[in-house]
Amino acid sequence: xxPIPTAEGAGSPACPACSPVAPLARRTAARRxxxxxxxxxxxxxxxxxxxxxxxxxxxxxxxxxxxxxTARVNLSLRRVRxxxxxxxxxxxLIPVIARLGYRAHxxxxxxxxxxxxxxxxxxxxxxxxxxxxxxMNVMLLSVAVWSGASDATRDLFHxxxxxxxxxxxxxxxxxxxxxxxxxxxxxxIGMDVPISLALVLASGISLYESLNGGRHAYFDAAVMxxxxxxxxxxxxxxxxxxxxxxxxELAALxxxxxxxxxxxxxxxxxxxxxxxxxxxxxxPGARIxxxxxVEDGESEIDRSLRTGESLPARAxxxxxxxxxxxxxxxxxxxxxxxxxxxxxxxxxxxLVALAEEARGRHASLADRAARAYSPLVHLLxxxxxxxxxxxxxxxxxxxxxxxxxxxxxxxxxxxxLAVPAVVTAASGHLFRRGLLVKSATALERLAEVxxxxxxxxxxxxxxxxxxxxxxxxxxxxxxxxxxxxxxxAHPLAQALARAISRLGHRPAPVTGLTERPGHGIEGxxxxxxxxxGRADWVGAGPAAGTATCLRIGDRPPVTFxxxxxxxPGAAGLVTALQARGLSLHLVSGDAAPAVAxxxxxxxxxxxxxxxxxxxxxxxxxxxxxxxxxxxxxGDGLNDTAALAAAHVSISPASGLDAARxxxxxxxxxxxxxxxxxxxxxxGQAVRRMRQNFALSALYNILAVPFALAGLATPLxxxxxMSVSSLTVTLNALRLR
Amino acid sequence: xxxxVLLVPVSLGLGLLGLAAxxxxxxxxxxxxxxxxxxxxLSDRWDDRPAPPDPVRDTPPAPDEEKRR
Numbered sequence: 001x002x003p004i005p006t007a008e009g010a011g012s013p014a015c016p017a018c019s020p021v022a023p024l025a026r027r028t029a030a031r032r033x034x035x036x037x038x039x040x041x042x043x044x045x046x047x048x049x050x051x052x053x054x055x056x057x058x059x060x061x062x063x064x065x066x067x068x069x070t071a072r073v074n075l076s077l078r079r080v081r082x083x084x085x086x087x088x089x090x091x092x093l094i095p096v097i098a099r100l101g102y103r104a105h106x107x108x109x110x111x112x113x114x115x116x117x118x119x120x121x122x123x124x125x126x127x128x129x130x131x132x133x134x135x136m137n138v139m140l141l142s143v144a145v146w147s148g149a150s151d152a153t154r155d156l157f158h159x160x161x162x163x164x165x166x167x168x169x170x171x172x173x174x175x176x177x178x179x180x181x182x183x184x185x186x187x188x189i190g191m192d193v194p195i196s197l198a199l200v201l202a203s204g205i206s207l208y209e210s211l212n213g214g215r216h217a218y219f220d221a222a223v224m225x226x227x228x229x230x231x232x233x234x235x236x237x238x239x240x241x242x243x244x245x246x247x248x249e250l251a252a253l254x255x256x257x258x259x260x261x262x263x264x265x266x267x268x269x270x271x272x273x274x275x276x277x278x279x280x281x282x283x284p285g286a287r288i289x290x291x292x293x294v295e296d297g298e299s300e301i302d303r304s305l306r307t308g309e310s311l312p313a314r315a316x317x318x319x320x321x322x323x324x325x326x327x328x329x330x331x332x333x334x335x336x337x338x339x340x341x342x343x344x345x346x347x348x349x350x351l352v353a354l355a356e357e358a359r360g361r362h363a364s365l366a367d368r369a370a371r372a373y374s375p376l377v378h379l380l381x382x383x384x385x386x387x388x389x390x391x392x393x394x395x396x397x398x399x400x401x402x403x404x405x406x407x408x409x410x411x412x413x414x415x416x417l418a419v420p421a422v423v424t425a426a427s428g429h430l431f432r433r434g435l436l437v438k439s440a441t442a443l444e445r446l447a448e449v450x451x452x453x454x455x456x457x458x459x460x461x462x463x464x465x466x467x468x469x470x471x472x473x474x475x476x477x478x479x480x481x482x483x484x485x486x487x488x489a490h491p492l493a494q495a496l497a498r499a500i501s502r503l504g505h506r507p508a509p510v511t512g513l514t515e516r517p518g519h520g521i522e523g524x525x526x527x528x529x530x531x532x533g534r535a536d537w538v539g540a541g542p543a544a545g546t547a548t549c550l551r552i553g554d555r556p557p558v559t560f561x562x563x564x565x566x567x568p569g570a571a572g573l574v575t576a577l578q579a580r581g582l583s584l585h586l587v588s589g590d591a592a593p594a595v596a597x598x599x600x601x602x603x604x605x606x607x608x609x610x611x612x613x614x615x616x617x618x619x620x621x622x623x624x625x626x627x628x629x630x631x632x633x634g635d636g637l638n639d640t641a642a643l644a645a646a647h648v649s650i651s652p653a654s655g656l657d658a659a660r661x662x663x664x665x666x667x668x669x670x671x672x673x674x675x676x677x678x679x680x681x682x683g684q685a686v687r688r689m690r691q692n693f694a695l696s697a698l699y700n701i702l703a704v705p706f707a708l709a710g711l712a713t714p715l716x717x718x719x720x721m722s723v724s725s726l727t728v729t730l731n732a733l734r735l736r
Numbered sequence: 737x738x739x740x741v742l743l744v745p746v747s748l749g750l751g752l753l754g755l756a757a758x759x760x761x762x763x764x765x766x767x768x769x770x771x772x773x774x775x776x777x778l779s780d781r782w783d784d785r786p787a788p789p790d791p792v793r794d795t796p797p798a799p800d801e802e803k804r805r
Contacts, residue, residue: 059779070788075772126762133755140747153740160744627747
């Protein structure tokens with residue numbers, strides 16, 4: 001069973017684009033196991049799967065596990081669903097998928113199943129199908145009428161059309177009628193009121209005309225209107241559903257459980273049930289669920305997601321820890337001081353909610369168009385009705401006919417398609433480039449950006465340290481360091497072990513490895529005690545920047561220095577953004593030397609170090625108040641408020657869940673360069689939307705005089721409607 | 737024009753046939769993963785024998801699934 005050769009990767013088990021395990025996999029893998037009821041399906045998100053070979057690799061690889069019954073990849077949603085015998089957990093499958101060459105993130109089946117089937121989308125699709133059937137048949141009958149059928153034949157055809165069209169409009173038009181009614185009840189006239197009015201009026205008048213042997217019946221126009229508008233509505237729903245499911249996937253990623261210590265032992269409880277005074281146990285590798293004080297145990301703490309510090313901090317009894325930090329080496333017992341609504345995590349969430357409320361007021365292009373359009377159309381139609389009533393000396397039938405024709409011809413077919421078609425095309429392009437657009441108006445906001453604020457740790461850098469220049473160390477030191485480093489889960493040790501093995505060294509025979517949480521790891525080599533760990537513990541002088549020290553017996557200690565690796569595409573992105581004339585700011589919570597170094601390396605002139613989450617948000621807000629449209633790029637909890645305060649925001653998938661939830665666009669890959677594509681495509685998309693509005697306005701301007709003059713025929717209405725809808729859709733598809 | 741008595745029902749019938757087919761595709765969830773289905777047709781994995789029924793797709797899951805395994 002060989003994967004079929006594709007253009008992307010012939011013969012390789014995974015596509016080359018599918019990058020190996022990223023820090024995110026490490027972070028997610030480190031989470032506590034989620035409870036999976038026996039046999040309950042497991043959902044994993046696999047953002048890198050993208051071709052036929054990926055499906056085969058994943059499904060076959062997973063099916064080889066004895067516990068797996070079936071595994072099915074959904075390529076559209078980049079998701080794999082695994083049916084199993086109840087013995088598997090999402091966390092156990094992530095390494096399996098990592099060996100196949102893919103990153104995977106666990107998803108909460110419960111949250112997903114609510115939207116998984118998407119009943120609303122299927123309902124819309126069914127109504128669309130019915131409208132399509134009716135449109136085709138009514139159109140066939142209408143062709144006969146347009147080409148000159150007369151008298152009894154015409155009346156018969158009108159009546160058959162009516163028998164198809166009226167039930168169709170009544171069934172397929174329901175979404176419009178319902179939303180128009182809901183709008184009217186709240187005293188708002190949206191786009192759906194003129195639509196509903198046109199549908200009802202057209203059907204009613206046409207029925208009356210057919211029964212009385214009239215010449216014009218607008219059944220074809222009514223059905224076509226329903227079809228085109230439903231098409232727009234369906235596209236719109238699909239983008240919104242994608243955005244909503246993205247948000248839900250993100251919510252599903254958070255595994256909100258804690259290990260509470262009780263006199264009887266340990267119990268797993270939801271984080272929201274924690275109260276101040278509870279004692280909780282935090283295993284190495286776990287996220288800290290609540291603010292608290294360490295009671296017992298020693299470890300090191302990764303604060304990078306919360307504060308942006310790239311250096312792990314020491315945790316000993318009495319240290320104060322905050323929710324969102326990650327425990328690295330040793331188990332800790334924490335006395336909770338603030339949980340739930342009072343924790344530092346929730347305070348940031350409150351900041352986010354506040355900022356999002358402000359952003360919700362952004363009026364989209366479509367809203368503005370509808371606001372200008374609805375009253376105008378009603379006035380036109382009503383005016384035509386009054387004028388013709390007076391001119392014809394009270395001919396109600398003629399006046400109503402002309403008013404209906406005006407409503408049909410001005411009806412916003414093209415307007416209803418103008419934005420959804422463009423947004424769908426643009427989101428599809430961006431999705432293929434690894435960007436998930438979560439918010440419906442994100443593209444419009446992205447197009448207006450003139451200032452970019454960047455976070456450092458985890459955004460411009462990968463957030464994983466890489467050892468600097470190992471070649472200056474003795475081979476013996478490296479081999480001992482490798483043996484020690486392989487025994488520790490500490491990120492520095494792991495990075496060191498990876499880098500030394502890459503140089504081709506084998507570990508020295510070190511025995512009696514013991515990890516001293518919060519300090520380092522020690523053992524014996526050729527009868528000498530060897531230690532790898534913090535400088536003070538090993539007996540070396542304090543090091544500048546991130547470093548770990550090795551000491552063999554009484555020999556002088558050896559220091560391995562680390563630097564945070566740049567994210568691929570970061571340098572290119574900075575250059576590209578500067579070339580676009582955007583002003584760049586680097587705002588980080590990290591210490592000044594590290595920030596200055598990175599700013600100099602990338603050529604960013606304006607940087608701020610040591611910024612707190614509030615500082616970041618205030619900085620972004622201040623820029624906004626000066627009229628700047630800010631794009632914020634960030635990944636950490638400390639960026640969350642700033643992400644929400646910015647005009648538009650992007651965060652990498654490796655970021656904290658809260659950060660991804662607060663941003664409009666999520667970057668699924670490691671590479672940063674798609675951000676530039678996003679700006680370019682957003683600019684294009686907004687141009688297309690404006691063109692589409694202009695196009696549909698042009699059609700209206702051309703056709704309305706005919707309608708007002710009473711010269712509109714059903715043929716003219718049908719032609720104007722389909723041509724304008726087609727041009728608008730084709731224009732949207734021109735997006736590259 | 738008497739032929740209309742025949743032609744109109746025939747054309748409507750054909751249309752209804754199409755509508756029924758569409759509703760069937762909708763019912764059997766053929767729009768859940770368009771991208772994946774497009775890619776799956778390229779795979780030679782099930783060329784020699786049919787794929788086993790997929791319990792995920794063919795809801796509800798069969799109760800005798802345990803035995804078949």
